Amino acid sequence: MTRALPIILLPLLVLLACGSGASAELAEAPKGRARGEQLFNMHCTLCHGKDGKLGLNGAKDLTVSTLSREEMVARVTHGKGAMMPYKNVLTPAEIDAVVAHVRSLRKNG
Template sequence: MKRIFFISAAVLFIFSCGEKKDPNAKADGKLIFEKNCSICHGNDGKLGLGNAKDLSVSTMDMDSRIQIISYGKPGMTPFKGVLEDNEIEAVAQYIEQLRKP
């Protein structure tokens, strides 16, 4: 019985020692977008699944984009608390690159 307790405690300890994110680290907006946003917006921002906006034609300014990514809107998940602030900003900057020239 003690052995099971110690093994359980060791496993719990190992899983609780996850790598802490550095909120000041430079985030890869493309990678974060592909992981969190592309399922609805597509890798190129044009998919529009479930009424997701075509980001390649967006005229939204950076601050508005950050607000929507952070707090969501009807039909879109808010990412504040899921992503760090620097990751949200990196995604917003990456979306700027998806716009058609």
């Protein structure tokens, strides 16, 4: 009787392994707003801070920025002053996502 137990448990373990694998994938590649926030935390907080207000190295406070969405995309793509261009670092879709996050900081602040 007890010998049959591993055979019953095996498919269950495989199922569990697959389940956790899928959620790890989700955490690595979140979509939409979460993606923008993740990119912002990775590339932008160094100077702008998590809330966009840090202003290190002469960085602008993003919560009071009056730039339009297009101007922000251009600023991130081509850089300005101490801020480097991100056109070789982020894809246009990633720049869109990160700018969407910047604009959400602005509304909340």
